[in-house]
Amino acid sequence: MRRNELAEIQALPLFSGLRDDSFESLLRGAYVQNFPPQIELIREGDPADFLHVVVEGTVELFASWNGRETTMATVRPIATFILAATIKDGPYLMSARTVEKARIILLPSIDVRNIFEADANFAKAIVLELSQCYRSVIKASKDMKLRNSVERLANYLLKKDIENGGNGQFDLSIEKRRLASYLGMTAENLSRAIKSLKDYGVEIEGSKVTIKSAETLGSLAKPTPLIDDPAY
Amino acid sequence: MRRNELAEIQALPLFSGLRDDSFESLLRGAYVQNFPPQIELIREGDPADFLHVVVEGTVELFASWNGRETTMATVRPIATFILAATIKDGPYLMSARTVEKARIILLPSIDVRNIFEADANFAKAIVLELSQCYRSVIKASKDMKLRNSVERLANYLLKKDIENGGNGQFDLSIEKRRLASYLGMTAENLSRAIKSLKDYGVEIEGSKVTIKSAETLGSLAKPTPLIDDPAY
DNA sequence: CTTGTGCCTTGATATTTATCAAGAGGCTAG
DNA sequence: CTAGCCTCTTGATAAATATCAAGGCACAAG
Numbered sequence A, B: 001m002r003r004n005e006l007a008e009i010q011a012l013p014l015f016s017g018l019r020d021d022s023f024e025s026l027l028r029g030a031y032v033q034n035f036p037p038q039i040e041l042i043r044e045g046d047p048a049d050f051l052h053v054v055v056e057g058t059v060e061l062f063a064s065w066n067g068r069e070t071t072m073a074t075v076r077p078i079a080t081f082i083l084a085a086t087i088k089d090g091p092y093l094m095s096a097r098t099v100e101k102a103r104i105i106l107l108p109s110i111d112v113r114n115i116f117e118a119d120a121n122f123a124k125a126i127v128l129e130l131s132q133c134y135r136s137v138i139k140a141s142k143d144m145k146l147r148n149s150v151e152r153l154a155n156y157l158l159k160k161d162i163e164n165g166g167n168g169q170f171d172l173s174i175e176k177r178r179l180a181s182y183l184g185m186t187a188e189n190l191s192r193a194i195k196s197l198k199d200y201g202v203e204i205e206g207s208k209v210t211i212k213s214a215e216t217l218g219s220l221a222k223p224t225p226l227i228d229d230p231a232y
Numbered sequence C: 001c002t003t004g005t006g007c008c009t010t011g012a013t014a015t016t017t018a019t020c021a022a023g024a025g026g027c028t029a030g
Numbered sequence D: 001c002t003a004g005c006c007t008c009t010t011g012a013t014a015a016a017t018a019t020c021a022a023g024g025c026a027c028a029a030g
Helices: A003-011 A020-028 A083-088 A109-118 A120-146 A149-163 A176-182 A187-200 A214-221 B003-011 B020-028 B083-088 B109-118 B120-146 B149-163 B176-182 B187-200 B214-221
Strands: A031-035 A040-042 A050-056 A059-065 A068-075 A079-081 A095-098 A102-108 A169-171 A202-205 A208-211 B031-035 B040-042 B050-056 B059-065 B068-075 B079-081 B095-098 B102-108 B169-171 B202-205 B208-211
Touching (some): A003 A050, A050 A083, A050 A109, A068 B120, A083 A120, A120 B083, A149 A169, B003 B050, B068 B079, B068 B176, B083 B109, B102 B109, B149 B208, B149 B214
Antiparallel strands (some): A040 A095, A202 A208, B050 B079
């Protein structure tokens, strides 16, 4: 593991409160791996042997049923997945694959659980992390049940715009078919949804997004922190 | 608070590991309230002042946006809601109302957070509870994104059948319009979905459900523990 | 008993979303 | 440079789902 990676991991809220000896013993069993694109890292249903930390590249979490597949989330550095399965010692509920080549740190689940038992600080940090994760999924669920596909896209774009400085210009940084799946629609439907947002001042050329007026788009999107603010 | 209620609460996995002094100080600020049906208990966006414990009756969690509303969950005794907001000291992401008259214990969030800080056992129990909640919502999200409305209904019925002993006979125990909302469809659509399940041996008269052959229904529903097993 | 009231169902129709098929454009290996 | 591959788009059509309107049924209040 590289030194700066070590520092970055330790800086994560999840790990920053750990006792020194806890962090050390967590790292003792850890190892780093580099993966090419399109590699399946974990498969839903498998036992959660490792807590994964993405330190470079992009990982997609997805789920399958009856021949269908849907993107659940995209994980970018520095972030972990999937904590809940590790803690519960349960099977993964989602599969994961690399999108771009990725560098990932693997922390044996058994170590994570042991330190969770032994270090109250870690337990507290996990509580906060899980609360955050839980609330994110609730928000995603509300998004899916309360909005149609154009509204979901509109709110997605507004959120990404804010993430990128809010100047109305940013890069999509995700393939459209993956975005479509994430937003719960087909690629064809996303194409048409994008076209229909032209009336609201949205221009998407390739991966370059331009929002002429966040206010105009907002009149359609009607964003609310109770669905769209990741920090809420 | 009644004595048997006290015992039931203490028996919850969330509270059973607490130190005696922690449990005592948690109860010190607690109070019980009885609510008539159709009372709004909490409103999404409000600060999470209390952790709620349902000891009697039924509570519906729901969310609203832009004049639309959707049922997120139904809470029955003995169970808590909403833990994550309490811990994070964040706003509620869902509203709650009584369906039948309900008896609810209110634990001030500040006390919950204080004890969470002071009692490592409580922190651990919260981690397990939140993991469970998180995974439940992930499963609900997969259900919603991967299945159409008839498939969701079919799997819902199979799950409820198992909950009720798996003999193919049980009571719906939820109004159909509420069930429709929970399953992410309109009441009209649910009516038609029920009719279409007749071909698979499902009879619903009023609230009485009969599944002639779980296997036949399963051939449509294709249940998987990775979506449909609450314990997974 | 009867008269609401609320829930559920049904039919007709509209809207949303998916599917299928084809073609445009860009990227890359050879 | 070019062939092949992949993604994205577009059009046509089908399927799924929602909306609107009306009526039936059960239950509760008077």
